[in-house]
Amino acid sequence: MVFAQDTGGPMEALMAPGDFGIYAGVGWGFFWGAVDVSGGVEMIFHQIDLGEKVPLTFGGAARISYYGWTDDYWGDDYHYAYLGGGVFATAHLGFTEESAPENLKFLANTDWYVGLGPQFASYSWGWTGDRETEFRIGLGTLGGVSYFLTPNFAINVEGGYYGWYGSGLIGVLIKF
Secondary structure (H helix, E strand, O other): OOOOOOOOOOOOOOOOOOOEEEEEEEEEEOOOOEEEEEEEEEEEEEEEEEOOOEEEEEEEEEEEEEEEEEEHHHOOOEEEEEEEEEEEEEEEEEOOOOOOOHHHHHHHHEEEEEEEEEEEEEEEEEEOOEEEEEEEEEEEEEEEEEEEEEOOEEEEEEEEEOOOOEEEEEEEEEEO
């Protein structure tokens, strides 16, 4: 017979110290018909337990994103494109079976996160033969939620601000 014993160690978080994640996402700009693709990686470094029921983990992430559209509304062949990326300090808030409200147990499969850090962005806009280009360095943000279907695979929704525009993506996360 085997008895379970509480060792006083950290609770099991969906994104726990030592976890490495690979993200990929795609978005659609509803107002302009833009296409947005993004990818990135993240490593989780530290965990604290809030109230002994809610794990809070911290990590570092990198993201790269491309956003672009062409629209005849502005004239023949008007094009806008963005290419940027950044590194972010991240914080993840998870729930456990014990901390999720009784009628919201599905929250135990969710990982909510935010990130903040330096980023770069290159923008290009205008008509063929008359395009403007700008490069910026600034502060970027990201935030989202991942819903884990298995311990190592999640679907996620992520939004971010990259210095000149905001983006929303639907994607996947694979955790190693």
